[in-house]
Amino acid sequence: MSTQIRTVTVLGAGVLGSQIAYQSAFKGFPVTVYDIDDDALAAARKRFDKLVATYRAEVPGGADGAAEAALDRLTLTTDLGQAAADADLIVEAVPEILELKRQTYQELAALAPAKTLFATNSSSLLPSDLKDATGRPDRFLAMHFANKIWFSNLAEVMGTSETDPKVFQEVVAFAEAIGMVPIEIHKEKAGYVLNTLLVPFLRAALELVAGGYAQPGDVDNTWRIGTGAPAGPFQIYDVIGLRTPYNIMVHGDDEAQQLAAWLKKNYIDKGKLGLESGQGFYKYT
Template structure:
């Protein structure tokens, strides 16, 4: 199969913007889609901010190279235009199954037959979406970690219907954009990373939401006792609180209670994490 050349990223939130920038930084042409003008304006600010982040934090990055990466990203609210000539579509819309299924139903009719679809879903199985893609043999999961330039894993997970050649092509693409591919042998909700991380963050949130200990003290215990550089609530802030909220709000009764606590005490107050300057910690 031919190598991937043109990439579309659907959903330009915190992680979607990072995916688009990393792909462009690696020399690919990128079309990035979001739902309306307001979302695109916010995405433009995030992408422009990543220029400085790359200059400061990525070895070998220069102002010119980072600026060129931004210039290779075209923003659009036209879904048909976004996927019209893409070799690969990376979906990074919010972690809501019905929303993901809906967008695959739309792009299945808009994208060329040969286009590969990949979901960046954190916890949902690709099998839950494959029947909406119109191409289950060319559909799989490609999951990135937040702060993609630093935590550069790319978990690749297919369904029983994914063509092995497509799987290998996406693994090669992950390497081409500077990631370390982590192939999964079969479907697992949460992949490797979130299978380990989600229970850890849930346990921490339960301690704070249950008023057993303040989030900062939970982090302090974890850092001191394990030598870890950050605690669970610092990780929450890096991820952003909206994604954990969306996941927990569809969980069991206790998870929904924790989601309500997150919403009331943080999300409703605009404290969404590092991206907004404040979450469990202030970054202003």
């Protein structure tokens, strides 16, 4: 299935936004990247330079100038009108603040041509939370990427009940065109597929350790040996960073809140935040 989409705009050049933009450009699409001011765009340029180095070294087809050539297909702007003017698809990756996203869509609704499809990369909001602000709920859905898009090449595509099925399939085709494996989600689900699986799995693992049943290393050994997975749940915690599951559990049921408190006391308050902090359930050097 080939995509009808020719021009792409990405709103927000943070960690994921810059990856989505760069990956799309690497796969041949002209991409406009919007962020709020020149400082944000300067930070984006640094991210793109790092991505060039990563793609050159790690990504098939990234050598022999291909990684650098992708940069030529990126146009950076702080003008939302310019960013929206000719986009077939706008991927929104602005911060996870409901009102900020809604305001962005309200502005876009007036600026973007009628043809433009809107896709949110939101992790924690449902597209339903945003659809009425878009002015085009039939042409709006979620397309959710995982970090390290060049390696973990998932695009979870999830519409609302108002999303036109043709639009859904068009975005699925675009996801494929930029090298993703599209995951079709046919009804709205908080957490999409990946987090729907990860959350109860990681919680069960934490219950074992917080409850004094087993040590993290033994739990991870069990999962690796029992399922052949490369990493156990506590290795996954450390990669994600402990603050994210903490923030999920602290808003959960009583038992989840107890687990959150345990995680805070024994790890987060001690600066053990996971891989990036040098220590989480394991030490890193």
